[in-house]
Amino acid sequence: MKWKVCGMRDLNNIEAVAAYEPDYMGFIWASKSPRYVGQDFVIPALPAKTKAVGVFVNEPTENIIELSTKAGFQVVQLHGDEGQDEIDALRAEDLTVIKAVSVATEEDVEGLDLEPDYYLFDTKKGSQVGGTGERFDWSILKAYELDIPYFLAGGLDEASIEEAKKLPGLYALDFNSKLESSPALKDLTKVKLITQNI
Numbered sequence: 001m002k003w004k005v006c007g008m009r010d011l012n013n014i015e016a017v018a019a020y021e022p023d024y025m026g027f028i029w030a031s032k033s034p035r036y037v038g039q040d041f042v043i044p045a046l047p048a049k050t051k052a053v054g055v056f057v058n059e060p061t062e063n064i065i066e067l068s069t070k071a072g073f074q075v076v077q078l079h080g081d082e083g084q085d086e087i088d089a090l091r092a093e094d095l096t097v098i099k100a101v102s103v104a105t106e107e108d109v110e111g112l113d114l115e116p117d118y119y120l121f122d123t124k125k126g127s128q129v130g131g132t133g134e135r136f137d138w139s140i141l142k143a144y145e146l147d148i149p150y151f152l153a154g155g156l157d158e159a160s161i162e163e164a165k166k167l168p169g170l171y172a173l174d175f176n177s178k179l180e181s182s183p184a185l186k187d188l189t190k191v192k193l194i195t196q197n198i
């Protein structure tokens with residue numbers, strides 16, 4: 001099972017988490033997030049196995065493309081109202097695209113017709129986008145039939161792994177706020193527990 005740690009910022013914490021070699025590490029460029037890295041952030045060297053992910057909410061595509069070179073990420077996670085045109089433009093630049101979908105009911109997953117590289121299913125909570133720290137009803141995904149693999153997100157921690165692994169179509173687990181001692185700082189004891197259970 002692939003796994004991702006998201007919402008990183010502190011350089012010492014990045015280095016310490018990177019030592020566990022997650023498959024993906026996420027950095028948030030959404031100014032309203034408590035995990036926002038800031039416009040000038042440059043991602044430090046990561047293990048060869050770990051892909052850097054830039055996380056955005058309705059950011060203009062040209063800004064994402066420019067940042068991908070300046071900050072150093074190859075994967076983009078889109079949490080806003082982005083559509084197929086944005087996805088195609090990013091993929092044309094050799095970026096891998098993860099499209100987040102906020103989920104509360106079966107209707108949120110039925111009839112998905114975008115073609116990103118991956119979906120990411122996250123918890124729908126009012127107007128909040130990402131980082132809710134809350135699980136949604138995973139039984140909604142038991143009928144998932146699309147060929148597009150997905151990341152599961154929303155309040156995941158080490159205790160979520162066993163149950164999540166049973167879901168069809170699951171590609172990766174995405175850990176964020178439930179690992180934190182404060183915004184953007186991940187607790188290494190929890191990270192280690194993930195590596196032992198993933």
Ligand SMILES: O=C(O)c1ccccc1N[C@@H]1O[C@H](COP(=O)(O)O)[C@@H](O)[C@H]1O
Pocket residue numbers: 006007026028030033034035055056057079120122129130131132133134153154155156174175176177178
């Ligand atoms: O974490 C944030 O602050 C955030 C802000 C804007 C977009 C995405 C964000 N985080 C992503 O949200 C999911 C779920 O996080 P959580 O486990 O519920 O805290 C995850 O994919 C993060 O990458």
